[in-house]
Amino acid sequence: MNRLDVRIVDLLKITDPRGNLTFAEAQSMVPFDIKRAYWVYDVPGGESRGGHAHKRLKQFVIALSGSFHVTLDNGYERKTVLLNHPWQGLLIDTNIWRTLDDFSTGGVCLVLASEHYDEDDYIYDYEEFLEYVRCSK
Numbered sequence: 001m002n003r004l005d006v007r008i009v010d011l012l013k014i015t016d017p018r019g020n021l022t023f024a025e026a027q028s029m030v031p032f033d034i035k036r037a038y039w040v041y042d043v044p045g046g047e048s049r050g051g052h053a054h055k056r057l058k059q060f061v062i063a064l065s066g067s068f069h070v071t072l073d074n075g076y077e078r079k080t081v082l083l084n085h086p087w088q089g090l091l092i093d094t095n096i097w098r099t100l101d102d103f104s105t106g107g108v109c110l111v112l113a114s115e116h117y118d119e120d121d122y123i124y125d126y127e128e129f130l131e132y133v134r135c136s137k
Contacts, residue, residue, distance in 0.1 A: 048101035066107030
């Protein structure tokens with residue numbers, strides 16, 4: 001059984017009376033080349049996003065505004081992380097089931113992805129995910 005490591009990465013926060021600034025750079029702060037970026041917002045109360053795993057894609061998830069929970073599951077254990085600081089990112093490795101929920105009003109989730117969109121990389125069925133991770137050990 002592989003331990004589920006949750007890795008929160010603190011990004012540089014440049015504080016200025018005119019407004020703060022934070023940035024993310026591929027390879028130095030985000031440990032992969034960024035091939036795609038997308039953001040999730042206006043999530044209605046009670047709804048969740050994600051609900052899938054990736055075979056090859058890695059993600060770096062940031063709460064740009066507001067907050068939300070990310071539940072990670074490696075097929076053996078499950079952990080939930082609260083993201084609520086725009087200067088922190090959550091690194092999600094391959095073969096991890098992820099669900100995002102409990103979005104605050106105005107919550108915005110930025111995802112930096114290691115790969116371009118590829119439908120074949122997704123696992124949407126949880127039982128199929130469990131079989132996939134247990135067979136790949």
